[in-house]
Amino acid sequence: MTQPNYLLSDKKLEQIAAGKMWDFHGGVHPAQNKQQSNQSAITDAGIPDELIIAVEQKGHIPELLVNVGDHVLKGQPLTKVYGALVVQHASSSGTIKAIEPRTDCHPSGLPVLSIVIATDGLDRIYPYQGFEDYRNENPATLVEAVQQAGIIGLGGAGFATHLKLAHSENRLLIINAIECEPYITSDDRLIQEHADEIIEGIQIMQYMLQPKLTIFAVEDNKPEAIEAFTKSLLALPDSISEKILLRVIPTRYPSGSAKQLIEILTGEQTPAYKHSSELGIVMLNVGTIFAVKEAIINGKPLVSRIVTVTGDAFVKKGNARVRVGTPIQHLLDTYWLNELDHQKLIIGGPMMGFTVSDPEMPVSKICNCILAPTIKELPEPKEEMSCIRCSECAEACPVELLPQQLLWYSQSEDHKKLEEYDLSACIECGACAYVCPSHIPLVEYYRVSKAQIKTEKVEAEKAAIARQRHEDRELRLENEKKQRQLKHKQAAEKRKQQMKDNNNGEDLVAAALARAKAKKQANANLDVSKEADTANVEKPSSQNSQVAAAIARAKAKKQAAANA
Incomplete structure (x- = not known):
């Protein structure tokens, strides 16, 4: 059976190139709270006393290249890759203190195998070198370099970047700089300060993927970033700048989600249970593009990322370049968290983030924000009430699901119905819970049911x-x-044949059986003859006894007559 073709048509690409944009269903407009952190330059979070580098990836443990007691340099590979995994590197110099399970930067809070480095504070760098001219290299070589650099999607999903680059039919390359989650401004500041390098990273991707169109998508709530990117783009020759289309998207949550952004830019919905590659689309976060530039041009592995440190409980707010594996407690101390004001710590934003269970949890490659709101800033959730069937959740759902029905089946644990109503398509954006007048934590129900x-x-x-x-x-x-x-x-047949061959063709077994049978028959005939002889001997003896008895009776009778 022929597989359906979902690839973007040439006519659709013409519409996209002409500047046409579409819309997606639902969405909400939560308070942005971006000004807290996007007005100051990126700072360095410093070197913590200890780094915790998680090496276990999605349940798989790669081959380790170091042992406890080894000295490592910044950027030195710690693991050997295979398949879908990426290399993990030391994010600063020091000594391997332990290789053991430590709490992962994940909502589950479960431990994963990690390499613990006691830093020496010197930040000595492992020697590495980029490509002199990547255009002289085979794209497959550059894809392998991306894997060796440990690059994953920095937008939140953490999908290995080299896997996205392995598709042959690439019609549209989308650079996602939307950053729709409230509070988070790490991409915003990155664009403002490194627009030139980002454009260089886009050119590398264009060489590797050879897309027909390239779009840089950014929300309209980032005027400084838009200005910086436009300025850098216009400074380039027309032959380069004309191949990168800037699209400014109206601010609405969750327009930064991959499926929603694709629908905005192309008018196409990603098929259920399919990846955007089915449409010939490759989407990469702007932070990932910057990491690719550093890996290919500078040879630098992904050992740090930009993290937004925000919330009114922090005295110092902004964006920091944080070494991967830095304990969150180090950031709390560096940016002066007021312990009396904050109610909780959140990794990510208020819509899709999760609460930190352990401040010693390390910053991972997908940790883009640490939010410490005050009670006034982010009040405790109100008491949950019964659903009033207002359908506000359905109006807000960007995936066009039926949250109300999903809630009922989640509460009754009717998993068959949940699958019928396509619970797996839920992106857990929280828009439904945000608009719910009954304050029902819908996403929590869905997450439990999914689990x-x-x-x-x-x-x-x-x-x-x-x-x-x-x-x-x-x-x-x-x-x-x-x-x-x-x-x-077979063994018995073989032995039988061997015996026959050794006795001139005579079957000794058969002969022995025949003799035994003959002997048995002879013995049976002998027994029958003896029985007949015995019968003949006993018969005359019986007749004599009868004659003697008759004589005795006659004598007795005669004697009785004489006496009379």
Whole structure:
């Protein structure tokens, strides 16, 4: 059966190039709170006493290149890659203190295998070198360099970048600089300060992917970033600048989500359970583009990222270049967190972020914000009430789901219905909960249900595997039994043939059986003859006894008559 073709048509590309934009369903307009952090230059967060580099990736543990006690330099590889994994590097110089499970920067708060480095404060750099002219290199070589540099998507999903670059049909390259989540301004400041390098990174991507169109998409709430990017773009020759289309998107949450941004820019919806590559689209975060430039041009691996440090509980707010593996507590101390004012710590923004359970949790490559709001700034959630069926959640849902029905089936744990109503398509943006007048934490219900469904599927897969293993074992044992029987039969036939060959063709076994049978028959005939002889001997003796008895009776009778 022919697979459906979802690739963007040439006509659609013409419409996109002409500047046409579309819209997506739903969305909300939460308070942006960007001014707290986007007005000051990026600072260096400094070198912490200890770095915790998580090396376990999605349950897979790569081959380690270091041991406890080894001295490492900044940028030195710690792991060896294979498949979908990327290399992890030391983000500063020091000594390997431990290789053990530590709390991961993840909502689950579960430990993952990590390399703990006791830093020496010197930040000595591991020797590395970029390409003199990447245009002389095969694109596959550059893709491998991206993997070796440890680059993943810095927008939040953390998808390995080199996997996105492996597709052959690339019609549209989208640089995502939307950053729609409130409070977060790391991409905003990056564009303001490094627009030239970002454009250089875009050119590298254009060489690697050869897209028909390239779009740099940014929200209209970043005027300084738009100005900086436009200025750098216009400074380039027309042959370069004309190949990068700037699109300023109206501010609305969650327009930065991949599927929603694709719909805005192309008018196309990503097919269910498909990736944007099915449309011939590659989307990369602007921070990822900057990391690619540093890796290819400078040979620098991804050992740090820009993190927004914000919220009224911080005395110092802004954006910081933070070394990967830096404990969050180090940032709290460096940017003067007021312990009396903050109610909680959030990784990410207020819409999709998660609460920090352990301040020693390290900053990861996908940690783009640390938010410490006060009670006044972000009040505690109000008490949950019953659903009034107002349908506000359905109006706000950017994926056009039915949140109300999903809530009912989540509460009743009807997983079959949840799958029918496409719960898996939920992007957990929180728009439904944001507009809910009953203050129902809808996303929390969905997350729990997703986890339950996933657990059920895992258990079902385990049961299926166990059943298959049992059936395979039974089949194997039966086959082994048949093979043994066949082997024994063949061995017996072989021995029989050998004996026959050694006795001039005579089958000794058959002869022995025949003799035994004849002997048995002879013994049976002898027994029958003896029984007949015995019967003949006993018969005359019986007749004599009868004559003697008759004589005795006659004598007795005669004697009785004499006496009378």
